[in-house]
Amino acid sequence: MTQGQYVAAAYGVVFVVVLAYVAIIAAKLARLQRQTAELLELARRRQPRTETVPRELAREA
Amino acid sequence: MGLAIVLALIVVSEDADQGVSQRIFSIHVPIALTSYFCFGLGAWKALLLLWRNDERYDLESYVAIHQGTIFGSLTLVTGSIWAKASWGVWWAWSSNQLVLFLVLFLFYCAYFMLRFSLEEGPVRARSSAVYALFGVVLIPVSFLAIRLAEDFIHPTVFNREGPQMSASMFATFCVAWAAVTLLAYVLYRLELLGKRVDADLRELREALR
Numbered sequence: 001m002t003q004g005q006y007v008a009a010a011y012g013v014v015f016v017v018v019l020a021y022v023a024i025i026a027a028k029l030a031r032l033q034r035q036t037a038e039l040l041e042l043a044r045r046r047q048p049r050t051e052t053v054p055r056e057l058a059r060e061a
Numbered sequence: 062m063g064l065a066i067v068l069a070l071i072v073v074s075e076d077a078d079q080g081v082s083q084r085i086f087s088i089h090v091p092i093a094l095t096s097y098f099c100f101g102l103g104a105w106k107a108l109l110l111l112w113r114n115d116e117r118y119d120l121e122s123y124v125a126i127h128q129g130t131i132f133g134s135l136t137l138v139t140g141s142i143w144a145k146a147s148w149g150v151w152w153a154w155s156s157n158q159l160v161l162f163l164v165l166f167l168f169y170c171a172y173f174m175l176r177f178s179l180e181e182g183p184v185r186a187r188s189s190a191v192y193a194l195f196g197v198v199l200i201p202v203s204f205l206a207i208r209l210a211e212d213f214i215h216p217t218v219f220n221r222e223g224p225q226m227s228a229s230m231f232a233t234f235c236v237a238w239a240a241v242t243l244l245a246y247v248l249y250r251l252e253l254l255g256k257r258v259d260a261d262l263r264e265l266r267e268a269l270r
Contacts, residue, residue, distance in 0.1 A: 003081040006146035010085045010139045011066065014092070017135055021248065028255050035262050042269055 062244060065237035073233045086230075089143055090236040093136040093162070095245045099129030099202050101171060104197035107190035119186035120260075122193055123176065124253045126169055127247055133166040161203040162239035168196050 001009075069087035110118035140159070141151045153159060175192055179185035220253035226234070 003146050007084050010142040013138050025251050032258050047203050
């Protein structure tokens with residue numbers, strides 16, 4: 001390998017690791033969003049006539 | 062980060078001694094410093110947990126150490142690539158700096174083994190905090206080893222006369238360091254936010270059952 005290829009490999013490794021990390025965080029946030037929607041649905045089914053769901057929760061869903 | 066990469070790969074002139082491979086310096090050293098900072102932050106949050114007895118510092122300490130481990134693994138990988146490119150070896154066990162950083166890294170890897178082997182609760186939080194505090198002793202030792210070792214693989218770039226590099230290289234290094242620190246901070250806040258929302262949702266689910 002040439003020195004240039006080693007430089008590319010070093011920067012590439014950093015890029016791939018950061019990208020993988022961001023993808024994992026994004027997947028986790030998507031899962032949290034799904035869970036929030038499920039909980040909102042559950043709360044609505046429990047008490048259909050009274051407004052007990054916090055506003056922040058309703059806005060997120 | 063983009064500016065730092067452009068400066069490091071295109072703008073900065075080649076090093077007379079190491080040639081193109083010296084460009085790895087601009088990413089390797091900021092990542093290593095950020096890793097030290099994250100481990101230090103984790104230990105500081107652990108100290109706050111033990112001092113103020115506030116459970117929220119447990120999660121903050123854990124996330125900071127998690128970040129430190131990620132940046133630590135990147136330090137080891139980029140450092141090995143740089144060593145191979147410049148000196149022809151991937152690793153040198155005779156180098157105190159490398160071995161001490163590996164010890165620090167493995168010490169904090171073991172933190173996760175300890176943490177996940179205990180039940181969630183105050184005992185886990187306190188045990189993890191004490192362990193994280195022990196590790197902070199290794200940070201200055203590892204940092205200063207580069208000055209004490211005086212081996213061929215890790216020449217001292219920053220000494221009492223200032224940075225031993227050209228102005229453009231030093232400026233690039235500063236930009237890269239700022240960029241990596243900012244990246245680490247954003248990732249830290251994101252992960253912390255995710256974990257807090259996760260904990261809140263678990264609590265909410267229990268309440269709705």
